[in-house]
Amino acid sequence: MAKVDITEKVVSLSKRRGFVFQSSEIYGGLNGCYDYGPLGVELLKNVKEAWWKDMTFRENIEGLDASILMHPRVWEASGHVENFTDPMVDCKECKCRFRADILEEIDCGSKAYKGRKAIKCQQEGKFTEARNFNLMFKSHIGPMEDSTNVVYLRPETAQGIYVNFLNVKESSRQKLPFGIAQIGKAFRNEINTKNFLFRTREFEQMEMQFFIRPEEDAKWFEYWKEQRINWFVKYGIKREKLNIHEHEKLAHYAKSAVDIEYEFPFGFGEIEGIHNRTDFDLKRHTEYSGKRLEYFDDQTKEKFTPYVIETSAGASRSFMAFLINAYDEEEVTKENSDGSKSTEMRTILHLHPALAPIKVAVFPLVNRDGMQDIAHNITEDLRNNFKVFYDDSGAVGRRYRRQDECGTPFCVTVDSETLENSTVTIRERDSMVQERISKDKITEYIHEKLRI
Ligand code: ATP
Numbered sequence: 001m002a003k004v005d006i007t008e009k010v011v012s013l014s015k016r017r018g019f020v021f022q023s024s025e026i027y028g029g030l031n032g033c034y035d036y037g038p039l040g041v042e043l044l045k046n047v048k049e050a051w052w053k054d055m056t057f058r059e060n061i062e063g064l065d066a067s068i069l070m071h072p073r074v075w076e077a078s079g080h081v082e083n084f085t086d087p088m089v090d091c092k093e094c095k096c097r098f099r100a101d102i103l104e105e106i107d108c109g110s111k112a113y114k115g116r117k118a119i120k121c122q123q124e125g126k127f128t129e130a131r132n133f134n135l136m137f138k139s140h141i142g143p144m145e146d147s148t149n150v151v152y153l154r155p156e157t158a159q160g161i162y163v164n165f166l167n168v169k170e171s172s173r174q175k176l177p178f179g180i181a182q183i184g185k186a187f188r189n190e191i192n193t194k195n196f197l198f199r200t201r202e203f204e205q206m207e208m209q210f211f212i213r214p215e216e217d218a219k220w221f222e223y224w225k226e227q228r229i230n231w232f233v234k235y236g237i238k239r240e241k242l243n244i245h246e247h248e249k250l251a252h253y254a255k256s257a258v259d260i261e262y263e264f265p266f267g268f269g270e271i272e273g274i275h276n277r278t279d280f281d282l283k284r285h286t287e288y289s290g291k292r293l294e295y296f297d298d299q300t301k302e303k304f305t306p307y308v309i310e311t312s313a314g315a316s317r318s319f320m321a322f323l324i325n326a327y328d329e330e331e332v333t334k335e336n337s338d339g340s341k342s343t344e345m346r347t348i349l350h351l352h353p354a355l356a357p358i359k360v361a362v363f364p365l366v367n368r369d370g371m372q373d374i375a376h377n378i379t380e381d382l383r384n385n386f387k388v389f390y391d392d393s394g395a396v397g398r399r400y401r402r403q404d405e406c407g408t409p410f411c412v413t414v415d416s417e418t419l420e421n422s423t424v425t426i427r428e429r430d431s432m433v434q435e436r437i438s439k440d441k442i443t444e445y446i447h448e449k450l451r452i
Contacts, residue, residue, distance in 0.1 A: 006265045010320075010327050011196055013347065017406055019043065019323065019357075020197065032193030032201035034316075039406055042357030042387060044204075044319050047235075048183050050354055051206045051313065054231050061179040061208065062172045066160025068185060069151045075136065077288035078159050078281065079252055080152075085132035088191050091118070093126045099191040100130040105266075106192055135188045137201075153187035158310060160184075161209045162281045165293050169211075176295055176306060177220065179210040183315065195266055197320040204315035209277075211295070211306040217276050220309045221256060225274050228260060228311050232271075232318075234452060236352040237325050243268050253280040260313075262321040271321050272313035279305040326351045326407060332432070334397055349407030350430055353450050358408045359386040360446055363399050365415040367392055375414045378424070378439055385443055404429055409449070412442055 014020040018037035022029040036044050056063045075081050087100040094110035096118075103119040121127060137153040140146070154160065161180045168180050183206045193199050212220050225244070233239050245268070247257040255278050259270040282293040282305050296303045326349040334344050353359065362379045364371035372392055379390045389408065391399045396413060403411055411427045418424050418439065426445060427434040437445055 006324060006327055007196060009347075010323055013327070013405065014040065014323070032190060032199070034197060034200060039357040040319075043322070043351070043355060043407075044315060046355045046357070047319055047322060048204070048206060048315050050235055051231070051315070051318075052181070052183060055179070055181040055206075055208050058179075060174060060177060061181055061210075062168050062174065064161060064164055064168060064180050064182045065184065066157070066164060066182060068154050068187075069141070070154060070159065070163070072150050072152065073288050074159050074163060074285075075152050077284040078162075079284070080136060080155060080159075081134070083252055084136055084155055085134050086191055087130035088133040089122070089127040089130050091121050091126050092128060093121065097191060098127075100127075102192075105194060109192075133189075133191060135190065137187050137189050154185075155188050156186050156312070157182045157184045157205045157207045158209060158312065159281070161207070162285055162293070162308075163289075165211070165282060166291070169295070176297070177210060177212040177216070179208050181206075181208040183207075195264065195269070197316045198264065198266075198269055200316065203317070206313045206315050206318075208311045210309045210311075212309060213297075214279065214304065214307045217255065217278070217307045217309065221274065221276050224309050224311050225258060225260075228272055228274060228313070232260065232262075232321075235322070235355055236350065237262065237321060241325060245270070251275070253277050262325070264321070264324060269317075271317045272311065275310045275312065277308040277310050279307055281308060282306065322351065322355060323349070346401055346404050348404040348429065351407035351409075353409040354452060356407045356409050357387065358389045358403070358406055359450070360410040360412060360442070361389040361391055361399070361403045361408050362412045363390075363396055363414070364392050365396060365413050369416070369419060371414045371418070374418055374439075375412075378412060378414065378442065382443060382446075386446060400427065400432075410446060414439075 017039055019040035021035045021037055023033035023035050024030045055061050089098050089100045094108060094113055096109040098106055098118045103122055106118040108116040108118050108121060136155050139151050141149045141151050161182055183204065185202060186205045187202050190199055190201055193201060210220060210224060229242060232242060241263045243261040245259040245261050250257055255276040257273060257275045260272040261268040262271045286293045294303055295306050328348045328350055329345055330348060331343050332346050333341050335341055360382055362375050364375040375390065379388050382388045400411055409429045413425045422439050423436045424439050425434045426437055
């Protein structure tokens with residue numbers, strides 16, 4: 001399958017099956033914003049839950065949910081007001097605007113030049129000088145719009161963690177090393193949005209800040225790098241599709257930084273950054289707020305500002321990586337009603353069962369002899385534990401295909417044998433192997449398969 005096709009196919013599947021829709025579609029859409037449909041919201045929730053469990057089901061990591069709007073001084077202290085900019089250029093010919101540092105990625109936005117690469121226009125001298133454009137969305141608190149009541153939509157969740165460092169440390173009685181994890185929306189007024197969910201103006205982040213003694217930074221940096229790669233692999237991302245990109249040019253706050261990149265159809269793109277942010281943020285907030293964000297080690301009797309190792313993943317970018325990674329089309333043999341065999345294509349999402357939006361589908365083989373009632377009862381029972389889909393329309397093969405396309409890992413079918421001995425078939429999505437099990441054992445069976 002051609003690489004470019006995959007993104008197009010995933011975008012089309014997303015719309016058709018209800019993973020992702022363009023925001024405000026009936027009004028022509030809003031650039032860089034997306035809505036998660038019935039299946040998408042489940043997948044996104046499962047990605048976030050898998051991350052949350054992996055991070056916070058540990059002795060030394062606490063959770064937090066800080067507000068999106070924060071005191072404007074936060075963004076002065078963090079350096080975002082001054083530095084959170086991208087270089088922007090305008091094309092004098094077609095009047096489009098581009099981010100100057102990623103021109104290779106970008107096509108000309110004008111319909112008249114469809115398919116033309118923006119970099120070509122730069123080479124032909126059509127661009128203005130680059131100007132810095134601040135990516136933070138700005139608004140005002142209260143009815144008056146003046147400079148005294150400016151607020152920003154947060155461009156990252158990390159700052160909410162730093163300003164709560166003392167609150168969390170004291171309320172949870174944590175000692176170094178310990179971390180604070182947060183999942184939440186972030187907003188960036190990106191100059192160009194592109195590649196579906198990869199670069200959007202509203203997105204979700206899953207960030208963890210790990211506070212450590214300064215001399216232990218190299219050790220913890222390596223530790224978190226490995227942990228985070230393993231997390232993606234554990235949930236089904238193919239290891240060979242991941243790349244670790246070391247930054248040569250570091251952000252103003254960082255001592256070392258790597259990106260975990262996934263090989264999207266358009267090339268490698270960052271899905272998570274691991275940064276050694278040193279004591280930059282805690283020191284800046286100490287300076288700007290006048291509150292000492294320090295740590296007292298009661299064994300060594302030292303007082304110091306901890307260093308921070310940050311793991312910063314995009315929930316929406318990871319969502320896209322999981323979807324693309326899972327997408328597949330296979331030729332399968334099907335048995336026709338006259339007993340002959342033929343082949344057909346099946347579209348399948350090989351999502352890890354823990355991430356799959358629907359865990360199990362239940363079908364009566366035919367709509368007679370009380371099979372529907374039994375299937376309904378099984379569905380209700382399974383709903384105590386899982387997201388379940390009941391389907392009694394069309395040939396059973398068609399019902400399997402519909403579930404394969406949604407990534408549903410198990411399909412249970414009630415048939416004539418169920419009437420005799422209370423067993424059902426349970427079919428596994430990837431292998432298509434069917435087993436017969438007692439209908440009372442389905443919950444246990446699925447729980448077992450979902451265990452990581
Ligand atoms: P990029 O260079 O792609 O703009 P970044 O280096 O600015 O990304 P970080 O500030 O490190 O990104 O943000 C951490 C994570 O947040 C990224 O790895 C990515 O998964 C996610 N992210 C950042 N910007 C966006 C965006 N515009 N849309 C979707 N996800 C984003």
